[in-house]
Amino acid sequence: MNIRVISLDEFNAFVKNHPLRNYYQSIDYAKLQAEQGYEYEFIGYTENSSIMAAALILSKKIKNVYYGYAPRGFLIDYTNLPFLKIFTEQLKQYYANKGYAFIKINPEIAIGKLNPKNNNIEYNSNYHIINNLITCGYKKLKSNIYFESMLPRFISVLPIENYDIKKLSKNTRNKINKGIRKGLILEKADTFGIDTFYNLISDKVDKDNFYYKDKFNIFNKNDAIDLFLVSIDYKKYLLNSQYFYEKELNNNSILNDKISYTYKDRLINHKMNSDKLLLTYKNEISEATQKVNDKDKKYIAGALVIKYDNRIKIDISGFDRSFKSFAPNYFLHYAIIEYYKNDYKYVELNGVSGNFNKDSEYYGLTRFKKGFNADIYEYIGEFDLPIDNLKYDFLNKSGRLAKEFNKD
Numbered sequence: 001m002n003i004r005v006i007s008l009d010e011f012n013a014f015v016k017n018h019p020l021r022n023y024y025q026s027i028d029y030a031k032l033q034a035e036q037g038y039e040y041e042f043i044g045y046t047e048n049s050s051i052m053a054a055a056l057i058l059s060k061k062i063k064n065v066y067y068g069y070a071p072r073g074f075l076i077d078y079t080n081l082p083f084l085k086i087f088t089e090q091l092k093q094y095y096a097n098k099g100y101a102f103i104k105i106n107p108e109i110a111i112g113k114l115n116p117k118n119n120n121i122e123y124n125s126n127y128h129i130i131n132n133l134i135t136c137g138y139k140k141l142k143s144n145i146y147f148e149s150m151l152p153r154f155i156s157v158l159p160i161e162n163y164d165i166k167k168l169s170k171n172t173r174n175k176i177n178k179g180i181r182k183g184l185i186l187e188k189a190d191t192f193g194i195d196t197f198y199n200l201i202s203d204k205v206d207k208d209n210f211y212y213k214d215k216f217n218i219f220n221k222n223d224a225i226d227l228f229l230v231s232i233d234y235k236k237y238l239l240n241s242q243y244f245y246e247k248e249l250n251n252n253s254i255l256n257d258k259i260s261y262t263y264k265d266r267l268i269n270h271k272m273n274s275d276k277l278l279l280t281y282k283n284e285i286s287e288a289t290q291k292v293n294d295k296d297k298k299y300i301a302g303a304l305v306i307k308y309d310n311r312i313k314i315d316i317s318g319f320d321r322s323f324k325s326f327a328p329n330y331f332l333h334y335a336i337i338e339y340y341k342n343d344y345k346y347v348e349l350n351g352v353s354g355n356f357n358k359d360s361e362y363y364g365l366t367r368f369k370k371g372f373n374a375d376i377y378e379y380i381g382e383f384d385l386p387i388d389n390l391k392y393d394f395l396n397k398s399g400r401l402a403k404e405f406n407k408d
Helices: 008-015 027-034 081-096 125-135 170-181 191-201 209-220 234-261 265-291 321-326 328-340 363-370 389-397 400-405
Strands: 002-005 039-047 050-062 065-070 100-105 110-115 120-123 154-159 184-189 225-232 299-308 311-319 346-352 375-379 383-386
Touching (some): 039 081, 050 100, 065 389, 170 234, 170 328, 184 191, 184 299, 191 209, 191 299, 191 311, 209 299, 299 321, 311 321, 311 328, 321 328, 346 363, 363 375, 383 389, 389 400
Antiparallel strands (some): 039 050, 050 065, 100 383, 110 375, 154 375, 225 299, 299 311
16 A cells, blocks of 8 residues: 556546546646646555545645645545545655655535525535544644635536526526627637637736636647637627617507506506616617627627536636626626536536625625526635644744735
């Protein structure tokens, strides 16, 4: 029984049926991180020539001290405490021989799910894995609420089999329909669209466009990524606006007739709302008419989507806020779900904060994702496994660990 470097074929064969498999534990992700300055290796715990546990371990230096990082954790049964102990001791010995200070993990293990009725997390049996890890010598790091850690601790996931827009919240349905009415269309792009995409997300990321080009090119070799852009079809926008204007004009006329012989507050309110809609559609006709002959295509939203196993992940998305009235972000997510719903079971809408109160600065993000009926899960969080306690304590007390890993 020992830890050893395993081949890519061995790793892929093991990962194929492991319940914790995820795109962070993949050769594509390893290659991407290599472009960011990490070294990497695939290790396996073997017993009688059989691999019992495995992981992608990324390695980097803080000053002159190496550390390891297993993104989304080891592929192992964390509920089996005796086995976890043996694996951990072997892992510590393996990396002690290489002079490492510690190994960081953030397993993809959901320990709880948000109850949307009371906004409380309801914990499950996976919660005891925290104690298993602590018993084996792992140090649990601060349970952050926002986005300070390497990867989000709260994740929104949506089952998309039999997905039905009619079951979405009224606000979300209205926003999606607005985008459709205003002529938004989803386009699949290639690597030449990355610059356009980057302009839509540059204000929210700390990486340059070369990172996203690398990501697209690496994952695209295995057909594991798609790039989508949203543009405006002004001809469609104009026709839709004219159609809804005529339809509402007819409704307005009927309301006028009813009011002439039955004066009721309810009818007056309907008439006032109809007047507002007519003005809206009239303004939209004017806007679309001015743009319908423009030859320059305008992209107002975009997203990178990772494809892995039976799920997709909207890795990052963005939109042009000057077109907020077009509801491009709602349309983008809806159109992506529609695009994949027959081929995948789940879509990960990425992270949310753990503060579900209305006064949270991230409440709008949470409301947006909940509007798509996404389930929100709390993951187990980050742990450090000290390999060399002196080196680890030095890095920790000097503030270098916080500087390396904590986000603003």
